[in-house]
Amino acid sequence: MKKFLAPIFGLALFAFPAAAQDAAKGKEVFEQCGVCHSADTDEKKMGPALKGLFQRKKLADGKTDVTETTVRKKIDEGGNGMPAYAEMLESKEKANLMAYLKTL
Numbered sequence: 301m302k303k304f305l306a307p308i309f310g311l312a313l314f315a316f317p318a319a320a321q322d323a324a325k326g327k328e329v330f331e332q333c334g335v336c337h338s339a340d341t342d343e344k345k346m347g348p349a350l351k352g353l354f355q356r357k358k359l360a361d362g363k364t365d366v367t368e369t370t371v372r373k374k375i376d377e378g379g380n381g382m383p384a385y386a387e388m389l390e391s392k393e394k395a396n397l398m399a400y401l402k403t404l
Contacts, residue, residue, distance in 0.1 A: 326400025329393045336382070339404050347382055354402050368398055 330339060336346040343349055348360035356366045361380075364370050375394060378384035389397070 321395045321399030323396070323399040323403050325393075326396035326398065329389065329397045330400055333397075350401060351404050353404055371401065372398060 333350075338345055338349045339351060341349060342351055353371070354366060358364060359366055359370060359374065364374075372394060374382070375389070375397070376384060376386040385394075
């Protein structure tokens with residue numbers, strides 16, 4: 301039985317790819333982030349500027365690589381004065397926000 305589960309599970313992943321990200325909707329989500337983070341300048345507000353975020357090698361801490369995983373973790377967990385958004389944003393909103401941040 302186990303021999304058959306792996307191919308079926310693999311087909312399920314292929315048949316149901318992850319939902320598409322929408323940068324325009326992510327820009328709407330970013331409005332609440334824009335209070336503390338600038339998107340169109342390098343000027344720091346309460347939090348670091350996010351213009352060119354995904355072109356950087358490191359996050360503002362200077363230690364953490366900039367990847368979708370690390371940025372999403374920072375959004376979820378917050379820290380250093382930033383609130384945690386794990387429970388405040390839905391998964392789809394976070395996906396759209398990531399798409400928008402990649403356009404900056």
